[in-house]
């Protein structure tokens with residue numbers, strides 16, 4: 088897909104404004120636009136963006152909110168794949184804008200359509216499985232005798248991959264609902280069928296293990312390596328090799344160090360962390376889960392958290408009676424989420440108010456249709 092990438096000129100707006108003046112200008116535009124505008128913010132955004140968000144959540148919650156919002160203009164303070172999903176789920180008259188078009192996701196970039204199609208072309212004959220694209224009813228459970236390869240893509244993927252998944256009888260998942268989605272996919276694959284899960288190997292592996300699968304029932308697929316056909320044949324889930332560079336930084340040594348300092352300390356991590364980190368933690372779950380875990384922990388708790396630093400710092404500020412700290416003392420923010428700065432937000436809002444389609448994200452119809460099928464399948468499954 089070709090993207091139009093006009094860059095925000097930092098000197099064009101906000102450049103000679105103080106931070107405070109910028110915030111006032113953003114608030115003033117919000118007030119003038121009223122119900123015509125909604126600003127969505129992901130938990131990993133910095134505080135100076137979150138203070139302007141009408142709704143704050145993870146990608147799952149925000150994708151629902153975008154589809155239910157009445158506003159004509161949706162400004163998505165997150166990364167590119169989230170804004171694409173909001174565009175796919177929104178009504179025709181709604182316009183989705185991303186304040187900085189360079190805000191992508193390194194994990195989402197680890198799988199592209201060409202690579203996934205190549206993998207698919209090898210796996211279907213190599214494993215003797217059927218492509219669900221041939222099924223009259225892709226939402227029906229497989230018969231005992233049928234064996235399909237069902238694709239599941241994490242929300243953190245391009246619209247093109249969601250479209251591929253929708254066309255091939257598959258589904259989208261998030262870190263909030265991955266177990267329910269894998270259940271759905273196994274049902275569609277049949278007793279001897281398999282699931283191809285991309286792009287995050289860790290979410291796939293951690294979810295599979297939590298559902299009772301063994302490590303050797305999950306094989307890795309890397310587009311750069313020769314396939315290990317023995318491992319692939321034994322597997323129930325084929326895991327794309329991708330990972331999140333932020334969550335990969337957490338390790339068991341950090342958890343041991345925290346527990347050495349304070350044996351009572353609790354540890355909660357995101358499922359994009361490695362299996363070893365998840366095994367060493369007290370709890371694992373999505374950003375919404377982590378938020379609830381911290382809220383529900385008894386006053387006086389010390390909690391080490393394995394997720395993005397902006398969210399961890401905010402949780403600490405919001406819970407003065409608890410000590411909330413990042414497991415990695417050296418951790419940096421997610422570099423692409425961090426690309427959304429108030430200067431960019433103000434710039435995009437000023438242009439939208441002036442009637443421009445500023446930094447609009449438009450997923451072409453031929454991609455959006457099947458991507459929506461995959462997203463609608465996800466949204467129809469109770470979490």
Ligand code: SF4
Pocket residue numbers: 131166191192193194195243331332333334395421422423424
């Ligand atoms: S935290 Fe990881 S998965 Fe999330 S946007 Fe950043 S790089 Fe992508």
